[in-house]
């Protein structure tokens with residue numbers, strides 16, 4: 569493995585969360601971004617309301633809104649991505665999938681979709697089963713889009729663990745360790761030099 573040649577800060581893009589004010593999936597994605605920022609990254613977050621501003625993806629619609637262009641461009645320029653979803657009915661949410669489908673706009677890029685980039689995955693759910701199934705489903709999506717899911721996925725049982733203080737800060741040490749480990753894997757990711 570070789571070092572990336574750029575000395576510029578890594579750009580890490582987070583996307584995910586729900587409409588809920590205290591969205592746990594959004595908070596965990598933000599926690600991963602904060603760890604990446606502490607390691608020198610520039611970060612940007614597309615949270616639940618930002619994803620809700622995206623129209624339903626229509627493959628026959630060529631025009632893009634400013635919100636759509638902003639997300640596509642951010643992912644295009646990203647060195648790493650963090651995707652967070654609640655477990656909804658055993659899978660990831662429609663809000664998150666709609667945003668991912670918009671990334672079809674990256675299909676013509678030299679670096680197509682998530683190609684060559686690490687993708688950290690975060691799921692919160694009311695039960696462990698949905699944590700596992702949703703993480704697994706998201707990994708399949710990242711593989712399909714040529715990304716590299718980090719070995720550490722963060723699954724949080726939002727009923728059993730209650731990892732946040734009333735001010736939203738992360739107080740569960742096990743979750744914090746997983747968040748840190750994922751951030752280290754994103755920031756430590758090196759792309760093989762291509763001939």
Ligand SMILES: Cc1cc2nc3c(=O)[nH]c(=O)nc-3n(C[C@H](O)[C@H](O)[C@H](O)COP(=O)(O)O)c2cc1C
Pocket residue numbers: 585586587588590591592593594653654655656657658659692693694695696697698699726
């Ligand atoms: C429509 C809907 C479906 C859900 N389905 C499941 C499920 O299948 N399994 C589960 O464990 N939790 C399920 N939950 C609970 C959420 O996954 C859980 O509350 C999650 O932490 C919410 O994320 P948020 O805090 O980011 O909004 C569901 C919640 C909603 C609203």
